[in-house]
Amino acid sequence: MSHREWWRDAVVYQIYPRSFADADGDGQGDLAGIRARLPYLVELGVDAVWLTPFYPSPMADGGYDVADFCDVDPRFGTLADFDALVADAAGHGIRVIVDIVPNHCSAEHPWFKQALAAEPGSPARERFIFRDEPNNWQSMFGGPAWTQVEDGQWYLHLFDSSQPDWNWRHPDVPALFEDVLRFWLDRGVAGFRVDVAGAMFKDAALPDLPPGTPPDAEPSPYSHQPETLAEHRRWRKILDSYGDRVAILEQWSDNPETMAPYLGDGQLQQVFNFTLMSTPWSAADWRAAIESSVAITAGRPVTAPWVLENHDAPRLATRLGVDQSIIRNPTEEALRGEIDIDRERGLRRARAAALIQLALPGSAYVYQGQELGLHEVLDIPADRREDPIFTRTAGAIFGRDGCRVPLPWSGDAPPYGFADHPVRTWLPQPGDWAGQTVAAQSADPGSMLNLYRTAVRLRREHLGSAPDPAFFDAGPGTLAFTRGPGFALVANLGEEPVALPAHTGTLLASGPLEGDLLPADTAVWVSR
Ligand code: GLC
Numbered sequence: 001m002s003h004r005e006w007w008r009d010a011v012v013y014q015i016y017p018r019s020f021a022d023a024d025g026d027g028q029g030d031l032a033g034i035r036a037r038l039p040y041l042v043e044l045g046v047d048a049v050w051l052t053p054f055y056p057s058p059m060a061d062g063g064y065d066v067a068d069f070c071d072v073d074p075r076f077g078t079l080a081d082f083d084a085l086v087a088d089a090a091g092h093g094i095r096v097i098v099d100i101v102p103n104h105c106s107a108e109h110p111w112f113k114q115a116l117a118a119e120p121g122s123p124a125r126e127r128f129i130f131r132d133e134p135n136n137w138q139s140m141f142g143g144p145a146w147t148q149v150e151d152g153q154w155y156l157h158l159f160d161s162s163q164p165d166w167n168w169r170h171p172d173v174p175a176l177f178e179d180v181l182r183f184w185l186d187r188g189v190a191g192f193r194v195d196v197a198g199a200m201f202k203d204a205a206l207p208d209l210p211p212g213t214p215p216d217a218e219p220s221p222y223s224h225q226p227e228t229l230a231e232h233r234r235w236r237k238i239l240d241s242y243g244d245r246v247a248i249l250e251q252w253s254d255n256p257e258t259m260a261p262y263l264g265d266g267q268l269q270q271v272f273n274f275t276l277m278s279t280p281w282s283a284a285d286w287r288a289a290i291e292s293s294v295a296i297t298a299g300r301p302v303t304a305p306w307v308l309e310n311h312d313a314p315r316l317a318t319r320l321g322v323d324q325s326i327i328r329n330p331t332e333e334a335l336r337g338e339i340d341i342d343r344e345r346g347l348r349r350a351r352a353a354a355l356i357q358l359a360l361p362g363s364a365y366v367y368q369g370q371e372l373g374l375h376e377v378l379d380i381p382a383d384r385r386e387d388p389i390f391t392r393t394a395g396a397i398f399g400r401d402g403c404r405v406p407l408p409w410s411g412d413a414p415p416y417g418f419a420d421h422p423v424r425t426w427l428p429q430p431g432d433w434a435g436q437t438v439a440a441q442s443a444d445p446g447s448m449l450n451l452y453r454t455a456v457r458l459r460r461e462h463l464g465s466a467p468d469p470a471f472f473d474a475g476p477g478t479l480a481f482t483r484g485p486g487f488a489l490v491a492n493l494g495e496e497p498v499a500l501p502a503h504t505g506t507l508l509a510s511g512p513l514e515g516d517l518l519p520a521d522t523a524v525w526v527s528r
Contacts, residue, residue: 004465007191007246007269007363008303010047011456012097014367016311017054017076018062018426019406022419028426029406029418031077035085037409038092040438044371044449045456048095050193050248052311054082058108060162061141061388062311062404064099064195065106069180079187086188095190097248102177103196104163111172112164120153127170129156129202136208137222138215142392145215156206158199158215158222160388168200174231181238191239191246194268197232198251201225218253224261233266248272248305254289256296263300270363273304277313280324281349283479283493287471290360294468303362308353309370315403316353318376321346332398345521347373351451351510352491352523356479358455359489359525361468366452369407372436373448376402377429384428405429410439451510458507458525462487474501478518482528491523503528 021033031054041049053063054076063073072079086096105112111127118124120132134146134154139161146154147161156165166173181192203221213220232249239245247268253259254275262271279289297304309316321341350373357364380401382390387399406425409417414429416437434440441447466483474480477494480501487507492498497517503526506513511522518524 005244006047010363012048012050012363012365013041013046014050014310014365016052016368016404019404020368025419025421025423027423028075031072031081031085035088038088041094042092044453046094048097048190050097051099053099053101057106061160064101065163066101067106067108070183083187097191097193098184098189099195100180100192101195103199104157104159104165107162107164116149120151127167127172128164129167135206140215141389160392178238181235185242185245194247194249197249198223198228200231201227216252218255218258224258229261229267232268236266236268246270259296263297263302265301269302270305272307274307276306276308281320281493283477286479286493305363305365306357306360307365308357309367311367311404312400313403315374315376316370317346317350317373320349343375348511348521351448352521354452355455355508355510355523355525356489356491358459359483371449371452372441374436377405378402380427401427408433408437410437454508475499486527488526488528489523490518490526492518492520495520
């Protein structure tokens with residue numbers, strides 16, 4: 001293929017439809033709301049959007065419990081709204097990627113209802129993983145991964161009990177998903193983000209894990225089976241038959257040995273690179289994380305999309321505002337008031353991180369609200385929380401609601417233009433977001449939003465086909481690399497200001513410079 005595939009260095013904006021924009025005023029976002037806000041995405045300069053699930057769902061897991069893979073939940077609109085969104089987006093040069101959830105469905109899916117109504121051992125049960133005895137696997141959301149049904153059998157669910165896992169060895173399951181892929185491809189989607197992509201097939205023997213193994217340990221008998229890779233290759237052929245469509249795998253592993261098989265010839269094109277989401281704010285750690293990620297894809301027909309935020313993790317500004325020795329899960333401690341959050345420092349670092357992310361080779365994913373520098377919302381009352389992680393752990397783990405709060409668009413008080421009249425939003429918005437809204441930030445040249453707008457534009461101008469990063473030493477605590485002879489990023493992740501290396505001009509800075517000094521927690525793009 002001689003042309004450079006569009007997705008290789010695309011900036012992709014992740015939309016969580018329930019929290020983006022609410023056109024019908026029911027307190028939950030919808031497809032018409034997204035369509036009405038396309039000009040915002042055009043101004044931001046993104047190449048594509050990824051929509052997390054908007055399919056019919058009881059919403060036990062924010063829509064990742066899908067009851068019908070080929071329709072739109074009425075709360076989000078209709079298939080006609082979807083088609084109109086794709087058409088309008090295309091008119092603006094924006095592609096639409098949708099989520100596909102192949103590991104499980106909702107307990108409300110007709111096939112699971114049939115399975116429950118059928119006998120043990122029946123073909124209807126064979127589409128899922130029913131057994132007379134459970135093994136010792138634990139759910140990713142806490143508690144056992146098995147739930148017992150009335151006749152005494154148990155079914156497997158790696159996530160919530162309302163999310164039964166498919167049996168991919170039953171021919172109906174691959175056939176169903178082939179239809180699902182074609183259904184959305186025929187409607188013009190640019191590709192798929194593949195949920196829990198490595199878990200489709202389980203080791204057929206369902207072996208017990210050594211006692212005490214955490215559910216997300218790698219490798220495991222429920223991930224990375226050879227049949228999963230073979231199924232992905234089949235999907236790749238389907239995508240290729242439609243032209244330049246792409247699939248991006250969700251895979252929470254940065255172990256090169258685990259990743260390598262997914263990145264081989266004939267596999268799906270991209271695997272998310274989540275490593276920067278758990279890398280503490282230190283130049284050495286960021287450099288090591290970037291170098292190992294670039295090395296994983298080197299020489300392969302793939303690039304790894306960089307992710308700083310998504311709907312499953314605490315907001316970046318909050319993560320970077322806490323003591324970096326405990327970054328792996330700051331929200332839980334923060335919610336309990338056990339650790340301090342320096343919000344301003346976190347935001348300063350998040351601004352610098354944005355310039356690092358957007359200077360890296362490969363595609364960049366920006367989760368809605370990341371471009372506004374939103375903090376995790378920490379004070380959602382227990383009776384308003386929706387994440388099954390919260391309920392399955394009896395409130396011991398607060399979960400992901402705090403990064404899923406409806407976006408602030410304008411105005412001084414909730415719902416901040418999320419809907420155009422007063423409404424109770426599905427998750428409560430904080431009272432102090434007036435300065436964070438799109439309108440307020442658009443009017444402020446120094447805002448996070450304007451930093452993103454400028455960075456995305458300059459990235460296109462300067463980094464389109466630039467070579468991989470070449471790191472150089474710019475002093476203690478700094479992360480510095482060039483992308484070809486004319487462009488360099490220098491970020492100060494240390495505590496003290498450092499002298500900027502020789503350059504001919506400053507393209508963009510994440511914060512004020514002190515003459516020729518780069519202050520702590522600040523990044524610049526310079527020309528040389
Ligand atoms: C993925 C999704 C997450 C969901 C889980 C189960 O990790 O990103 O939101 O809860 O899969 O579908």
